[in-house]
Amino acid sequence: MSKVLLFIPEASLADAECWQSIRQWMKVAGLTWDKVRCTPASILETSVKQNEVKAALNLLRQGSFEKVVFAKLPSNYETNLDWLMFAISCQTQNVQLETLEGELTLPPSAQKLAAHYSTIAKKPSPISSKSQGL
DSSP: OOOEEEEOOGGGTTOHHHHHHHHHHHHHHTOOGGGEEEOOTTOOSSOOOHHHHHHHHHHHHTTOOSEEEESSOOTTTTTOHHHHHHHHHHHHTTOEEEETTEEOOOOHHHHHHHHHHHHHHHSOOHHHHHHHTO
């Protein structure tokens, strides 16, 4: 079973230097291809398709992966809401985030977003409080 989910941006699929970095990372980590699952080639750096995020999150929830590794982070990862929510979800599932160079620390924007959602989750929703008054 795979233990690492490797995100490779579509623009990097034909990049020989990126593949060399991936091979070197796998060698250092002692990983073989049967332990690594790559993302679909349709994932773009600027946008992530919702169905692909949902599929990855389902696999994470099932315990299929120990960590998620990004061959290259999107240039807009600190402000990309889809990426930030995925990273926060990984963190809540205790799935380690890394790049080929090592452990990835979530940007401050992800920490602020996680704190915001945590605050919202503790407050009753306006819809549910109105329906109780009916």
